[in-house]
Amino acid sequence: MSEQIVITPVSGKGDLDAFIELAYRLNADDPNWVPPLRADMRELLTPGKNPFHEHAKVQLFLARRGDKVVGRISAHYDELALEQPPEQGMGPGTGNWGLLEAEDEEVNAALIARAEDWLREQGMTRVLAPISLSIWEEPGLLVQGHDHPPMIMMGHHKPHYQGWIEAQGYAVAKKLYTYDLEVENGFPEIVNRIVKLGERSKNITVRRVDKSRFEDEAQIILGILNEAWSKNWGFVPFTETEKAYGAKKLKPIILEGANMIAEIDGEPAAFMISWPDINTKLIDMKGKLFPFNWAKLLWWLRNPQSPNFRVPLMGVVKKYQNTRIASQLAFMMIEYIRRYAVGEHGAKRAEVGWILEDNQGMVAIADAIESKVNREYRIYEKQL
Incomplete structure (x- = not known):
């Protein structure tokens, strides 16, 4: 008979260290898992450093058998998410758990049950999970695409977690996709024609982000x-x-030519951001910057030669959504980013996403540039 599983709230530096370190041990045998920087994980989880904690309540838990840490989970809810309309997925009574790691299914079940109990104690009536910690960070469980490393700010999870989670009564709330595409040789001719039409318009300007006034540009985006x-x-x-925190964190990986703002008659109308895939460097650093990795990373960031780029976000102001000009702006920005990434940084492929399964506009754009789904994430839900 195995030892009893004991689950306790994280308390103090030793517990937080154990919470962070567990992921490195349990994923050490997976060549496609990218170890996050330990400093970044500590910042994510520390009130006063990560502003998410200003409008959220977070409780971390550790599972032990005897003296051995065998699992972890975060339970949390976001006050801003509770204020959103229920038909948009969040809303009153909706809590979350995330950052799940477990040695076996028994530990997994015990951790999820403890997270659910905590959420009930906080007055939550429904769970959306896994979300770690914010919807803007690493939402969803990877269920397709385990055979290659994730790009920057995308999660990677053990394949058997899917069955373990679904066995606890969780149903799929939403599927999120990432799309892979080859970028060296350009896009289909129909996309090129749309770009050329936009270039002839006197009303449309697509420009690079100006890092000399980065804070202002970040506010626009x-x-x-x-x-x-x-x-x-x-x-x-x-x-x-x-906004200020995100701008500061992301500034080191922002390349002016890989980030675009589109204007119509001089007014900002859309943006698209793209990052070189820093994971290609992190995968060999084992989560540590010191003693020498910080210098290697800093040197690489001066002029990153990266075969992979990720397009995580784009947006078009409501005035132009669901119009022909919205897709035109999108094609122009992604083509300009493609030219720059290939010409200046040796890009060979890009990843677009995540994209909601029912976001018809973005799915249509992904299809038009002949990209293919390479990863699927699932966000699950359960009534408490």
């Missing part, structure tokens, strides 16, 4: 994002503190 995505499933708005 995140302002469009908050408006453009406000009716999307799962949407939670960024606070002003989160």
